[in-house]
Amino acid sequence: MSRTTLDLWVGLFVLIGAAALLFLSLRVGNLSSANFAETYPIRVQFDNIGGLKVRAPVKSAGVVVGRVSDIRLDIESYRAQVIMDLDKRFEFPRDTVASILTSGLLGEQYIGLDAGADDEMLKGGDGLPIGQSAVVLEKLIGQFMFNKAAE
Amino acid sequence: MMGRSVSFVRRLGASVVDGIWRLGFATRFMVLLLVYSGQSFRRLHLTIREIYFSGVLSLLIIIVSGLFVGMVLGLQGYETLQRFGSGDALGVLVALSLTRELGPVVAGLLFASRAGSAVTAEIGLMKTTEQLKAMDMMAVSPIARVVAPRFWGGVISMPFLAAIFSTMGVVGGWLIGVVFIGVDAGAFWSQMQAAVDFRYDVLNGVIKSVVFGVAVSLIAVFEGYDCTPTAEGVSRAITRTVVSSALAILALDFVLTSFMFRG
Numbered sequence: 001m002s003r004t005t006l007d008l009w010v011g012l013f014v015l016i017g018a019a020a021l022l023f024l025s026l027r028v029g030n031l032s033s034a035n036f037a038e039t040y041p042i043r044v045q046f047d048n049i050g051g052l053k054v055r056a057p058v059k060s061a062g063v064v065v066g067r068v069s070d071i072r073l074d075i076e077s078y079r080a081q082v083i084m085d086l087d088k089r090f091e092f093p094r095d096t097v098a099s100i101l102t103s104g105l106l107g108e109q110y111i112g113l114d115a116g117a118d119d120e121m122l123k124g125g126d127g128l129p130i131g132q133s134a135v136v137l138e139k140l141i142g143q144f145m146f147n148k149a150a151e
Numbered sequence: 152m153m154g155r156s157v158s159f160v161r162r163l164g165a166s167v168v169d170g171i172w173r174l175g176f177a178t179r180f181m182v183l184l185l186v187y188s189g190q191s192f193r194r195l196h197l198t199i200r201e202i203y204f205s206g207v208l209s210l211l212i213i214i215v216s217g218l219f220v221g222m223v224l225g226l227q228g229y230e231t232l233q234r235f236g237s238g239d240a241l242g243v244l245v246a247l248s249l250t251r252e253l254g255p256v257v258a259g260l261l262f263a264s265r266a267g268s269a270v271t272a273e274i275g276l277m278k279t280t281e282q283l284k285a286m287d288m289m290a291v292s293p294i295a296r297v298v299a300p301r302f303w304g305g306v307i308s309m310p311f312l313a314a315i316f317s318t319m320g321v322v323g324g325w326l327i328g329v330v331f332i333g334v335d336a337g338a339f340w341s342q343m344q345a346a347v348d349f350r351y352d353v354l355n356g357v358i359k360s361v362v363f364g365v366a367v368s369l370i371a372v373f374e375g376y377d378c379t380p381t382a383e384g385v386s387r388a389i390t391r392t393v394v395s396s397a398l399a400i401l402a403l404d405f406v407l408t409s410f411m412f413r414g
Contacts, residue, residue, distance in 0.1 A: 001203075003196060006196075006199060006200060006203050007196075007199060009203055009207045010199050010202045010203050010206070010207060012207075013202065013203075013206050013207045013210065013308075013311065014202075014311065016210070016311070016315060017310070017311025017312070017314055017315055018311075020311070020314040020315040020317070020318040021310075021311075021314045021357070023318050023321075024250060024314055024317055024318060024321075024353050024356075025349050025353050027340070027344075028246045028250065028317075028318075028321055028343055028344070028347050028353070029250075029344070029347045029348060029349040029352065029353045030344045030345065030347060030348060030349060055348065055351070
């Protein structure tokens with residue numbers, strides 16, 4: 001086989017391979033939608049984070065605006081400290097409320113942000129007031145049983 | 152009785168020494184291979200030729216098997232998922248299992264048996280017919296001229312083949328799930344995109360395929376170079392290439408997975 005045909009085939013092969021990689025990253029993966037160029041970190045504490053995981057989405061009005069980057073236990077208050085990276089394009093007032101929500105009945109857990117009305121905006125490294133904890137099903141059932149018993 | 156047990160211990164010792172010797176030889180061979188790589192890259196068309204033989208000619212088997220693996224995943228996945236009322240998550244199942252595991256692993260196994268065995272046979276036969284020695288006599292390093300291009304051809308082809316395999320698998324899953332069974336196309340793609348992370352899933356899959364490419368290519372060229380220069384020796388070397396590549400891929404896959412996806 002002559003060298004030019006060989007080169008042509010190898011070039012085609014590399015092109016198909018690159019197209020497959022592009023397909024995987026753009027159409028299958030979420031490189032296009034969830035690639036936040038610049039982010040700023042915000043701290044928030046929760047009494048109970050339920051099943052929240054690192055890389056869980058942070059949504060405001062249902063739109064993904066960031067991701068959870070770190071979860072650790074604050075040893076002084078015994079609360080969960082969650083650090084989330086928010087997209088630089090979206091600024092939130094200082095009195096924004098963070099709560100842990102579940103998408104669907106059995107879906108994954110995410111952080112929902114409800115914007116407040118403060119004039120000052122959050123800056124990188126700021127902390128939010130204590131967030132609304134995840135709903136733990138056992139506690140909910142326990143409360144229901146307790147109320148029933150009290151009737 | 153005494154004599155038999157002594158000869159057993161002797162044979163054990165000989166096989167251990169032999170194994171260590173081979174390991175050392177393989178390591179020296181790898182270092183030589185990397186040292187001579189620069190020389191062989193200066194004549195790039197040698198490597199391009201090998202990409203053609205191990206990459207382009209493997210395309211058909213990769214595309215067809217990727218499509219079928221994806222279609223089977225679509226059928227089986229839907230069968231199980233719809234019991235829990237979450238048939239919409241079919242896209243997630245297909246895409247995650249392909250990008251993380253099946254793409255690199257199955258493509259690697261196919262690559263080892265399609266291209267790795269051919270490379271071993273070629274180098275083994277060159278050794279048997281003393282072509283490698285003849286090159287040495289002409290002051291042409293057989294590692295730079297024969298071995299390194301075949302190694303790099305495999306290493307370069309493997310990630311592309313794995314990506315093509317995963318892509319064809321997703322297409323196969325889409326074909327069965329959306330076109331034939333009737334899963335909602337929007338839910339199929341959007342749930343897939345929400346669940347598959349570029350760095351965590353796609354990139355880790357690519358890293359896996361690069362590692363498998365290095366392992367398979369190294370085993371293939373080494374077995375060929377190291378084979379006993381007889382017809383039987385070449386056939387044994389080819390068998391060893393396929394068996395040890397398959398074992399290496401599965402073992403490396405476990406190690407890589409335990410580092411990458413710790414939950």
